[in-house]
Amino acid sequence: MIRPKSPFRRIAAIAAGAVIGIGTMTMFAAPASAHHPEPSGTYCLASDGQATVTWKVGNSENIDATITAVSSTITSAFTGGDLKVGATLKAKGGELLTATQTHTFSDSKKKPKIKLTVEARWERPDRIVTEHRTVAATKSGMCAAQPTPSPSSPTPTPTTTASPTPTPTTVSPSPSQTPTESPTPTPTATTPPAEPVGTVESTCDKLTFTIENPADGKTVVMTLTPNKGEAKTLTVEPGKTGSVSFDAVEGLTVTPAAEGLDDNEPIAWEKPAECNPGQGGGKDEPALPLTGAATGGIIAGAVVLLAAGAGLFVMARRRRVRFTA
Structure with a gap:
């Protein structure tokens, strides 16, 4: 007899293809x-x-x-x-x-x-x-304490015969005459705020500054001035993380300035070794955007998944003939 095709088989095939695709995309686009x-x-x-x-x-x-x-x-x-x-x-x-x-x-x-x-x-x-x-x-x-050198030959101490001394009469002071000492206040130690953590990252299309401010820190206000374009201000409150990015162009440098920042030297964008043509390094034009992982790997994975999905779809549409006695 010929069994009709089940609609659940087609749905299962499509769902499986979607799960595989999402998992692969997540693997390739996982953050660093x-x-x-x-x-x-x-x-x-x-x-x-x-x-x-x-x-x-x-x-x-x-x-x-x-x-x-x-x-x-x-x-x-x-x-x-x-x-x-x-x-x-x-x-x-x-x-x-x-x-x-x-x-x-x-x-x-x-x-x-x-x-x-x-x-x-x-x-x-x-x-x-x-x-x-x-x-x-x-x-x-x-x-470990350093040993103290001892003298080679000790000097003998002369013995002196003391004459008898009359015993003085001890007078005990009355309670009203006993001096009372006031306790000395203990100074309270002040814990300095924790220091923020700064990160500079050069990608093919961006120069990114990130500040991680610990919960026991104080608010950080940093001004970032590029040699090309307008300055940006990054404000990060305690317990939060903030970042600011600049489009990568050839010769880009950014000078940070903030209260308590010792190093105010300009920071230059550096082009990574593997960048697609047109990414970063433009004279005056911003770099082409690059999101997630390398797009070439994602496109290749998408083609493979489409082929696998088409095969599963065709298999789901085929009718199977089974003979029974």
Whole structure:
């Protein structure tokens, strides 16, 4: 007998094709992970106020990066390691960059503020990312004290015979005469606001500035002035993230300015290695837009999915003949 075709088979085939297509598109257009160096530090403090700090820096990404800036809140030189500008930061899981600093603080009882800021740069085929991180060193304990040299031959102490001294009469003061000491108020420590994190990313068509402001930070207002075009203002409140983009053109530089920003040098757009013709680098015209992942891969995937969907549709329309006794 000849069985009529089922409408559910056609619906199932179309639904399967749609699910496969959406999954493939999502895979190709997935956003990039956040690039950042991963610094950490510990220090020990001796009784004379000398601190010895050990820094370590790792990588959040699966490709190598280059250290572009290193600074510390203490002025002593970095020694005993390879943490410096121009050093290669190995991919995630690789060898860490290390360095040591020593500094003597005038007040050994006060907790010192020791911070390290590291900036790194990643070069991928479709984008170039520069980002920095700041970390405070944590105290690991007291440094071993240096031994005090003892004299070679001790000097004998002469013995003096004391004459008997009359015992004085002790008079106990009355309760009204007992001095009363007022308690000294304890100063309240003020925690400084957390520092925001800035990222600069050069893609084939954009130069993007991003600021991540921690929840315990303060509002950041940054003015970004390009050498071509109008200036833009980026305002980011605590606990939020904001970004501003400029169209990529050849020779584009943008100068950032904000309260507390130490580095006000212009930042140039850098063209990634793999850009389609017409993307970025135009003399005076904005680059052609590029959204998501590489469009060539998406088009090829779409053609394959269309062919697969057509095949499933034809199979769903065929009538199957089955013979029964």
